[in-house]
Amino acid sequence: MLRPRIQIRNVRGIDEHREAIEDDLRTRINNWCEPNRNVPFCARDLVGGEHTYWDGTALYHLYERNVRRLGSRRANIQAGKDVGHLLAAVLNNDRRTFETSRRWVREYRLVR
Numbered sequence: 001m002l003r004p005r006i007q008i009r010n011v012r013g014i015d016e017h018r019e020a021i022e023d024d025l026r027t028r029i030n031n032w033c034e035p036n037r038n039v040p041f042c043a044r045d046l047v048g049g050e051h052t053y054w055d056g057t058a059l060y061h062l063y064e065r066n067v068r069r070l071g072s073r074r075a076n077i078q079a080g081k082d083v084g085h086l087l088a089a090v091l092n093n094d095r096r097t098f099e100t101s102r103r104w105v106r107e108y109r110l111v112r
Contacts (some may be wrong), residue, residue, distance in 0.1 A: 002092045004101050004112070009085040013065055020058035025083075025090045033110045040107040043084045059083065 014021060028046040047059060054060040062082045066075035084106065091098045097111040 001094065001097050002088070002102065002108075003097055004091075004104075005102060006088060008092055011062075011082045013069075015080075017061040018059060021061065021086060022090050024058040024093075025084050025087055029087075029090065029094075033103075037097040037110060038043060038089050040101075042105045042107050043080070043087050044105070046087070047080075047083050062086075 011018075025046070027052070032041050032046060047054070054063055061081075062079045063075055063089075064084070065076040069075075070078055087108075088100075088106070091108055098108045098109050099111050101107060
């Protein structure tokens with residue numbers, strides 16, 4: 001659950017991979033929250049930096065989908081936006097409570 005509530009945007013065109021992508025994001029969230037209980041995080045903490053290479057993960061389907069739609073130049077940017085929308089949806093459906101705020105990017109923090 002997210003607090004305060006925010007608009008959750010739907011990512012279309014990934015129906016056959018949605019469950020795997022959401023499971024991948026849940027795993028990344030859990031791996032972040034265990035050692036960093038009160039530390040805020042954003043999508044780039046989970047899927048950027050040392051986690052940038054999505055080959056072999058469910059997230060790669062987002063990139064492939066966007067390459068087909070937009071070409072390789074814009075695919076990375078749109079895949080990042082898609083991950084942000086899916087991350088918000090996964091956190092909103094989580095049984096735990098996450099606070100959210102918007103600074104330069106949308107941040108989340110596990111409350112309980």
